[in-house]
Amino acid sequence: MSGASAKSMLRSPFILIVGTVLTWFIAAFLVWPNLNVLLATFFPDGSFSGRAAEKLFSSQRAMKSLGNSFLLAVALSVTVNVVGIFIVLVTHYFKIRGSRILFLGYASTFIYGGIVLAAGYKFIYGDKGIVTALLLKVFPGMDAAWFSGFFAVLVVMTFATTTNHMLFVANALKGVDYQTIEAAKNLGASDWTILRKVVLPMLKPTLFAVTILSFLTGLGALSAPQVLGGRDFQTITPMILTFTNSPTSRDLAALLAVILGVATILMLAVMTRLEKGGTYYSVSKVSSALQKQQITNPAANAAVHVIAYLLFAVYSLPVLLIVLYSFADGAAIQTGQLSPGSLTLDNYTRVLTQEAGLRPFIISVIYSALAAVIAVGGLLFVARLLQKYRNWVSSLFEYLLHIPWILPSALLALGLIISYDHPNPLVGGAVLTGTTVILLIAFVTVKIPFTLRMLKASFASVNSSLEEAAAIMGAKTLYVFRRVLLPLVLPAAAAIAALNFNSMLDDYDTAIFLAHPLVQPLGLVIKANTDGAEGVEGVANTFVYTVLLMVITGLTMYLVYGRSSRRGAKGKRARALPAATAPAAGPSLTEVTGTKEPSAPLR
Amino acid sequence: MIRLDNIEVTFGDFVAIPNLDLHVKPGEFFTLLGPSGCGKTTALRTLAGFIEPSGGTVHVDGKNVTRLPSDKRQVGMVFQNYALFPSMSVWENIAFGLRVRKEKSAETDHLVRDIARRVELSDEQLHKNVAELSGGQQQRVAVARALVLRPKILLLDEPLSNLDAKLRHQLRQQLKDLQSEFGITTVYVTHDQDEALAMSDRVAVFNKGVVEQVGTPQSIYDDAATEFVCNFIGDSSPLTPEFIAELNRLSGAELSPAANSYLRVEKASLTPPANGGDAVGLSGKVVSRTYHGLHSRYIVRSHGADLRLLVKEDGAAHPEAGAETTVYVQPRHVLQYHADTGKALERQDQAVVLP
Numbered sequence: 001m002s003g004a005s006a007k008s009m010l011r012s013p014f015i016l017i018v019g020t021v022l023t024w025f026i027a028a029f030l031v032w033p034n035l036n037v038l039l040a041t042f043f044p045d046g047s048f049s050g051r052a053a054e055k056l057f058s059s060q061r062a063m064k065s066l067g068n069s070f071l072l073a074v075a076l077s078v079t080v081n082v083v084g085i086f087i088v089l090v091t092h093y094f095k096i097r098g099s100r101i102l103f104l105g106y107a108s109t110f111i112y113g114g115i116v117l118a119a120g121y122k123f124i125y126g127d128k129g130i131v132t133a134l135l136l137k138v139f140p141g142m143d144a145a146w147f148s149g150f151f152a153v154l155v156v157m158t159f160a161t162t163t164n165h166m167l168f169v170a171n172a173l174k175g176v177d178y179q180t181i182e183a184a185k186n187l188g189a190s191d192w193t194i195l196r197k198v199v200l201p202m203l204k205p206t207l208f209a210v211t212i213l214s215f216l217t218g219l220g221a222l223s224a225p226q227v228l229g230g231r232d233f234q235t236i237t238p239m240i241l242t243f244t245n246s247p248t249s250r251d252l253a254a255l256l257a258v259i260l261g262v263a264t265i266l267m268l269a270v271m272t273r274l275e276k277g278g279t280y281y282s283v284s285k286v287s288s289a290l291q292k293q294q295i296t297n298p299a300a301n302a303a304v305h306v307i308a309y310l311l312f313a314v315y316s317l318p319v320l321l322i323v324l325y326s327f328a329d330g331a332a333i334q335t336g337q338l339s340p341g342s343l344t345l346d347n348y349t350r351v352l353t354q355e356a357g358l359r360p361f362i363i364s365v366i367y368s369a370l371a372a373v374i375a376v377g378g379l380l381f382v383a384r385l386l387q388k389y390r391n392w393v394s395s396l397f398e399y400l401l402h403i404p405w406i407l408p409s410a411l412l413a414l415g416l417i418i419s420y421d422h423p424n425p426l427v428g429g430a431v432l433t434g435t436t437v438i439l440l441i442a443f444v445t446v447k448i449p450f451t452l453r454m455l456k457a458s459f460a461s462v463n464s465s466l467e468e469a470a471a472i473m474g475a476k477t478l479y480v481f482r483r484v485l486l487p488l489v490l491p492a493a494a495a496i497a498a499l500n501f502n503s504m505l506d507d508y509d510t511a512i513f514l515a516h517p518l519v520q521p522l523g524l525v526i527k528a529n530t531d532g533a534e535g536v537e538g539v540a541n542t543f544v545y546t547v548l549l550m551v552i553t554g555l556t557m558y559l560v561y562g563r564s565s566r567r568g569a570k571g572k573r574a575r576a577l578p579a580a581t582a583p584a585a586g587p588s589l590t591e592v593t594g595t596k597e598p599s600a601p602l603r
Numbered sequence: 604m605i606r607l608d609n610i611e612v613t614f615g616d617f618v619a620i621p622n623l624d625l626h627v628k629p630g631e632f633f634t635l636l637g638p639s640g641c642g643k644t645t646a647l648r649t650l651a652g653f654i655e656p657s658g659g660t661v662h663v664d665g666k667n668v669t670r671l672p673s674d675k676r677q678v679g680m681v682f683q684n685y686a687l688f689p690s691m692s693v694w695e696n697i698a699f700g701l702r703v704r705k706e707k708s709a710e711t712d713h714l715v716r717d718i719a720r721r722v723e724l725s726d727e728q729l730h731k732n733v734a735e736l737s738g739g740q741q742q743r744v745a746v747a748r749a750l751v752l753r754p755k756i757l758l759l760d761e762p763l764s765n766l767d768a769k770l771r772h773q774l775r776q777q778l779k780d781l782q783s784e785f786g787i788t789t790v791y792v793t794h795d796q797d798e799a800l801a802m803s804d805r806v807a808v809f810n811k812g813v814v815e816q817v818g819t820p821q822s823i824y825d826d827a828a829t830e831f832v833c834n835f836i837g838d839s840s841p842l843t844p845e846f847i848a849e850l851n852r853l854s855g856a857e858l859s860p861a862a863n864s865y866l867r868v869e870k871a872s873l874t875p876p877a878n879g880g881d882a883v884g885l886s887g888k889v890v891s892r893t894y895h896g897l898h899s900r901y902i903v904r905s906h907g908a909d910l911r912l913l914v915k916e917d918g919a920a921h922p923e924a925g926a927e928t929t930v931y932v933q934p935r936h937v938l939q940y941h942a943d944t945g946k947a948l949e950r951q952d953q954a955v956v957l958p
Contacts, residue, residue: 201690
């Protein structure tokens with residue numbers, strides 16, 4: 001790291017070129033679109049206007065969606081913590097029989113999230129769902145649409161959002177010094193007192209962070225309310241989408257997006273403040289590894305086991321049924337009745353060989369691969385420069401590049417739409433809205449903070465004496481970068497690209513705003529299938545897509561983490577990404593700042 | 604006060620402690636000393652009630668506590684990392700056990716302030732977060748938290764091992780003073796022989812789960828009962844049979860050349876000892892000399908043995924590497940151990956020439 005001044009840094013021609021390109025990118029795609037949303041909302045004709053606010057207050061639909069979003073955000077913050085803390089405790093803190101199996105079930109949301117998960121729950125529990133069909137046979141009088149509205153959205157989002165707990169709270173729990181638990185036991189504290197007074201308080205900062213993330217996820221929810229909310233339960237983001245598609249209501253969409261953005265920034269500020277409020281980490285220089293605790297009360301132990309396995313069923317059932325029904329024929333899918341004879345590979349053959357089935361998959365793969373490579377490739381130089389030079393210019397660039405983490409993706413998408421729906425000098429007078437490029441730009445943009453953070457960490461982990469050794473032998477900066485640093489960082493860069501690729505493969509939230517009507521990625525097709533657009537064949541296709549996505553995601557996670565941790569376990573040199581830490585201030589709605597980027601959280 | 608009888612501790616197939624007997628007297632500062640992995644912490648944790656032995660009994664003050672949980676044994680413990688609760692203030696940390704016991708608020712506050720005063724923690728420090736305290740202050744909080752419940756025994760698990768050398772020396776004395784003030788029976792675990800010798804009334808030296816020797820610091824140092832204790836405590840040079848034979852020839856002693864023999868570094872010198880005694884001079888050659896300020900460390904090769912010794916730096920000229928010299932040794936200072944069992948030869952055995 002160097003503390004070189006901004007002046008000396010800007011003397012390098014290479015840095016000047018990178019800086020100029022970066023400045024253009026930040027101005028064109030990070031700053032101007034969001035500024036433009038503000039201008040469109042409050043200065044539609046060049047002078048201040050409160051008309052958008054008046055329209056919002058007079059629109060019952062919009063106001064209701066605002067109320068629903070905050071209701072969902074608050075409720076989700078509670079439910080996801082209850083479920084999340086419970087599953088972390090039963091997999092990492094208490095001695096529970098079969099905890100490894102339980103972990104696999106709870107971790108299914110790592111490879112199965114976003115629109116795919118919402119669609120999966122609808123296909124299983126929705127009015128035409130497999131489980132609902134079976135229930136109707138037992139209870140003919142029951143409401144077929146029982147799994148819809150606020151309840152369904154909350155349930156689905158709760159189980160989808162516990163991924164953050166599995167990553168960050170579990171990681172924080174592992175950091176608890178076991179000697180503090182022994183000390184509390186020695187001082188006479190019961191199991192419950194130790195958990196309540198010693199262990200959970202040490203998890204506070206992580207719990208604050210995941211609570212804020214859950215709140216923001218609920219606030220910006222899109223696919224879950226769209227798929228399961230029904231007519232009565234719509235939230236802000238679906239409303240932004242609706243108003244965006246109507247040219248006369250775009251100011252309303254912009255105002256809702258601004259409200260979402262302000263709420264997000266406020267919550268992140270609260271999180272940062274709370275984090276500064278106290279010391280929760282172990283003060284020990286060397287901590288003892290946590291040992292699992294036996295629940296001494298037999299009744300409590302039995303109850304915890306029962307609830308743990310019930311939750312396991314809730315997590316696993318949709319995944320198992322989707323895998324099973326991806327092999328089923330149309331009749332079996334419609335009636336919910338499976339027989340060995342109805343299981344074939346026909347659905348896979350159709351999706352993988354017919355143009356209509358394969359097309360959305362290929363579109364998503366191309367978009368995701370391009371965006372992943374561009375983000376990582378473009379940021380390799382930037383990350384290195386920001387890691388090497390620490391001054392006000394580099395800090396400013398770094399803050400600006402984190403904008404996509406601060407603002408909701410709906411606001412970013414809307415900003416791009418209204419900024420580039422007319423010839424704009426920032427992009428050489430081109431019109432981007434409605435083209436295939438704009439979605440790619442958005443994909444690259446939302447991946448910047450995660451990619452930058454990870455690449456910077458990778459560069460920081462390279463022993464600085466290697467660079468100094470090369471420099472002492474006369475190697476120039478670029479040569480050192482190309483021949484010394486790049487080969488060392490490349491495995492991590494490939495892993496980051498793979499994670500980026502994964503998270504965009506089933507994207508819905510960005511694509512719904514920006515996708516070209518004739519170039520529809522997978523997320524949009526899956527959503528259309530949940531609405532019954534393609535009939536039972538569409539449902540079967542979605543099952544196949546879901547299984548393929550789970551396989552790809554699982555494989556990527558294994559390649560990125562599984563292999564490296566196995567190598568590490570054998571004592572060989574492993575180039576794993578830095579360990580997952582508590583999400584710091586500045587996470588986005590769609591991703592968290594940890595290293596493991598799960599399948600896109602449900603929105 | 605404390606009695607461990609026939610204690611056996613196993614972890615799966617691994618036997619950490621095969622058969623341990625230890626008796627600690629009331630008010631004693633008793634140290635379990637040994638290298639890493641020797642079983643000393645396992646023994647302490649068995650006494651604390653964190654490990655249930657697979658055999659044997661633990662008695663505290665005459666009561667069998669083998670199957671009792673930690674908090675029912677009336678033992679207070681200071682952990683290696685202090686194990687202070689990071690989310691609580693100093694006051695809350697000390698009060699934790701009292702609150703668990705549901706002591707009245709006023710009484711809790713009184714007891715916390717009283718113990719804080721005795722371990723020299725100020726009122727201002729009581730309201731700080733534990734992370735704001737120095738290592739020494741954190742240690743005092745950990746001691747106060749353990750002592751506020753008035754335990755019969757205080758257990759200390761390497762509480763100085765994570766501190767720098769200067770602070771370690773300072774806190775060593777503070778701990779000893781606190782123990783003396785409270786008069787509490789204390790069992791202390793350490794791998795640092797200096798610490799054990801300086802602080803303890805008695806020391807038990809552990810090796811591979813077995814107690815090699817129990818005794819006062821001086822008896823352990825001067826009369827190491829086993830070859831392991833001799834090597835682990837202090838700094839000794841191994842002697843060769845040729846050296847012993849020459850020593851016997853010059854002094855008329857009857858040391859066993861077949862035994863494993865050692866000489867403490869301070870028991871050899873390059874000048875005749877002032878008190879004379881039965882010292883004899885053996886010819887040798889200086890292999891190396893390392894200057895350490897107050898003294899120089901020498902390695903002198905004599906009759907096949909590389910003798911390490913210390914020479915005080917008093918301004919006088921001393922031989923350099925390569926110089927011929929004479930090493931003065933008293934036969935009674937030679938420590939001898941049975942080559943097979945590693946046990947010390949009795950004085951009368953030393954006259955016996957082993958096969």
